[in-house]
Amino acid sequence: MKNLSCDFVICGGGIVGLTIAHQLLERRISQKIIILEKEYDLGMHTSGRNSGVLHAGIYYKPNSLKAKVCIPGSIRLKEWIKEKGLTINNCGKLIIPQRINLDPQLDTLFARAIENDAKVEMIDEKEIKKLVPQANITSGRAIWSPNTSVVNPLEIINELACSIQESGAKILKGIESWKLDKTKSSICLKDGSIIKFGHFINASGLQSDRVAHEFDIGREYKIIPFKGLYWKVREESFLDIKVNLYPVPDLNVPFLGVHFTPNNLKNLISIGPTALPALGRENYKFFEKIELRNAISDLSFLINQYKKNSDGFRKYVNDQAFLGMPFLFLKAAQELIPNIKYNDIELSKKVGLRAQLFNLNTKKIVNDFLCINGSNSTHVLNSISPAFTASFALADFIIDNYLIKS
Template sequence: MAAYDCDVLVVGGGIVGLSTAYALTRAAPGTRVLVLEKEAGPARHQTGRNSGVIHSGIYYRPGSLKARFAVGGAAEMVRFCAEQQLPYEVTGKLIVATGREELPRLHALAQRGRKNGVPVRELGPAQIAEFEPAVRGVGALHVATTGICDFPAVARRLAELAERDGAEVRYGAEVCAVGRREDAVAVRTAAGEVLRGRVLVNCAGLYSDRVARLAGDDPGMRIVPFRGEYFELAPERRGLVRGLVYPVPDPAFPFLGVHLTRGIAGHVHVGPNAVPALAREGYGRWTVRPGELAGTVAYPGAWQLARRHWRYGAGEVRRSLSRRAFTEAVRRMLPQVTPQDLIPAPAGVRAQAVLPDGTLVDDFLFVRSPRMVHVLNAPSPAATASLPIGREVARRALAALGHAAAVARQV
């Protein structure tokens, strides 16, 4: 009989991987779970480099996984934070139309939100000031269920709870090779350690497609990294924003545009934009990993994406290179802001799945193969929806585990 180090190997210690481990220990006590994270601690990438918003679910196509998981996940995240005594606040937010041409899209967004079960109030220009006195617009939506929390703290607590129930979370364990046989799956870490399990769950985020290929699976997509650059309002200008203020998004893109979000510590994030990153962990503007950049440039989907959306991308690059241009985008909603009010803040990188024809994958993407469950696209609102996502991935992993056990019995 094969010797297994665990039943389920989880690759990736972000909020989705840790939520999956937590869900596995709760759904199937006694299941041996091992999480492998290449960094020295949890939530060092997408989880720890966002604006901390608990999204309501208003934006997402009715019936999609994003809509279902975000609406339920937002309420569950609030309950989880309250039960675990983690910092959170249900602030509500405004989605502001700054020109009359945006009003039809704003109204369509309100209808979408209501279909998703999100309470939405439509506001006229005078009513905007009730919520945000410094914000200007020709109309807005107020979404009361949006909030903020500390997602890295949530990830740390999920790791603690999973470990309390028997899981092991191992940091500094970068997966470099994946092997699969009829009776087991094995990984080799950068330190040369070989670990064996019955099932592997790929929650590698920025490297999810790479882990799938290491396992011998064709993911049918590629992660194209987009850097999101943030500023913060200077401390003396934070009073301009009470809560969360968003523009009307362009429905052709999964990005929400430059917005203003008051964080759990009182600072006000401004951003992000969305520009191509030159590395999967390209948090600095000039951070380049030639091999990763070459992989993106050689991918046909990246060229198709650029050809289709070059005009939108040019605007994002312009805002990246010019603080004045970035400020112009903010001033459409908050006219009192000047370039001097914006202080550079740490950037994030979004792991965006792109199909070979250049289509941006707009929903969560889970793919199962023998002894494997791959989470290939889990961008925002993945942190908001991490608890139901974790249960869904755990369900698929347990199904694969049951299938593997059945095969073993037959053998």
């Protein structure tokens, strides 16, 4: 490849990188954009391996960045999906307290949703049964979110990639290693070619802290990956769930708990994901890509969190850290659908890894999205859920607050 120059290099061809490119093009800020993607296909990591739920803005702390961008992002993505004729299942979501003592949490969630301008209704037993006849009725109350939808993430990623390439952006795939020359604002690829950039945007998901460290940015932050295993309802099962069915989450940790997601397109109901310590950022199988030294330091960090019960970490461990064991996973699913049996479900091939950020100085989990600017670079860290839903609005936020100003 010959030497190139551009206004923006975007590192990472996931939903965050692609929507930033889309918005730079649509807003006519620049056409000289190069996206670097280390894989030969797009959507190989988190953006192609998630639940595909377009969230409706319920869970997030009011005034957080997540709360600001989730609803506008979801509205924009839905419009774009319609314009492109892509698939979407506007089926809504039911949030039920899986145990009677969790019922008061519904009021906290409901108040948050209202503050965030999310459309929600508190419904009673009769209405719950109409939506999911087999649902666990603990307190007779549940939250109904009519604006939650389910999409096909890979279809969206591929369509976005086509659309931005048609508008002039370049996507270079299979660029696994590159070297930064900070003084020359350029990177050198393995084949020796040089890409000069005006501004570098780090949207590299699970690797985003490592890429930021290359720029000497965000040294106090580290991603610890958590593995999301999915199960699915067998075709021959009695179970037919037409809406998303979620438990009441622990609002201290950013994992929403095992839930049921209907995907009408494939006639599939998926259950999950778990949130297990993953021992490697791309360790999708059991021991395929374990990063031993990192895994040891991640585990010792997590054990310390447990000992200090930092961020209510003990509750996460008790409720979620061992759901890799099938009988515990089934128990979590039975808290939503009591009649579901082991014979009704099977392990799915889908596995996703969450890029959860921790601050090593404060020893705290980072809950919100985090963007940090360098002199000619912007780093998107902690692009966890609902970054897929929020992506278009998050891209505009990044452009307005970090790119145009810088």
